[in-house]
Amino acid sequence: EPEVTQTPSHQVTQMGQEVILRCVPISNHLYFYWYRQILGQKVEFLVSFYNNEISEKSEIFDDQFSVERPDGSNFTLKIRSTKLEDSAMYFCASEGPPTDTQYFGPGTRLTVL
Amino acid sequence: QKEVEQNSGPLSVPEGAIASLNCTYSDRGSQSFFWYRQYSGKSPELIMSIYSNGDKEDGRFTAQLNKASQYVSLLIRDSQPSDSATYLCAVFNNAGNMLTFGGGTRLMVKP
Numbered sequence: 001e002p003e004v005t006q007t008p009s010h011q012v013t014q015m016g017q018e019v020i021l022r023c024v025p026i027s028n029h030l031y032f033y034w035y036r037q038i039l040g041q042k043v044e045f046l047v048s049f050y051n052n053e054i055s056e057k058s059e060i061f062d063d064q065f066s067v068e069r070p071d072g073s074n075f076t077l078k079i080r081s082t083k084l085e086d087s088a089m090y091f092c093a094s095e096g097p098p099t100d101t102q103y104f105g106p107g108t109r110l111t112v113l
Numbered sequence: 114q115k116e117v118e119q120n121s122g123p124l125s126v127p128e129g130a131i132a133s134l135n136c137t138y139s140d141r142g143s144q145s146f147f148w149y150r151q152y153s154g155k156s157p158e159l160i161m162s163i164y165s166n167g168d169k170e171d172g173r174f175t176a177q178l179n180k181a182s183q184y185v186s187l188l189i190r191d192s193q194p195s196d197s198a199t200y201l202c203a204v205f206n207n208a209g210n211m212l213t214f215g216g217g218t219r220l221m222v223k224p
Binding site for chain 1: 145147149155156157158159162201203205210211212213214215216217
């Protein structure tokens with residue numbers, strides 16, 4: 001069964017460094033999402049992406065964040081200058097026909113020191 | 114502000130019993146409703162979706178939706194210890210093109 005994959009599974013970085021989280025959505029899906037979950041808290045929406053552009057973003061998704069679909073298969077989330085409070089699990093999700101259901105990848109645990 | 118509320122639990126049920134999980138949402142424009150299961154340290158795993166008022170059954174799971182009351186529930190029949198997890202209610206609004214999650218209810222099924 002097709003599934004969403006994410007790399008790396010765990011990323012440790014120093015505050016102020018740039019990180020890129022990678023996702024490979026399910027191949028025929030058209031909508032892509034990033035969510036994050038700080039330990040012990042709710043899953044929070046960050047951004048949705050369709051037709052090679054952002055369709056919606058939350059207040060969390062400020063100028064430090066960007067998304068890209070560089071090659072038609074990967075979907076990336078870049079954090080330009082990480083802060084301690086960016087430490088969280090980051091989940092990629094994709095959605096496509098025949099349903100509007102979002103399927104989540106296994107997540108990347110980001111630890112900012 | 115779109116809110117999805119769930120009792121955090123833990124909800125403890127004996128093995129074989131029915132577990133009942135509830136969720137309310139604030140946005141009347143919400144159109145699609147989902148239940149995800151999340152084991153500790155893992156990603157959300159879809160259990161069920163529901164779009165219309167009434168009940169929808171899938172194996173041991175039944176989702177119930179009442180749009181007038183802005184209420185969604187999930188029943189798990191014949192609960193098993195492996196059902197022990199956090200259950201997340203999520204609501205989708207096409208206008209916002211995003212899922213809004215509740216905080217989850219932790220279910221513990223005791224053998």
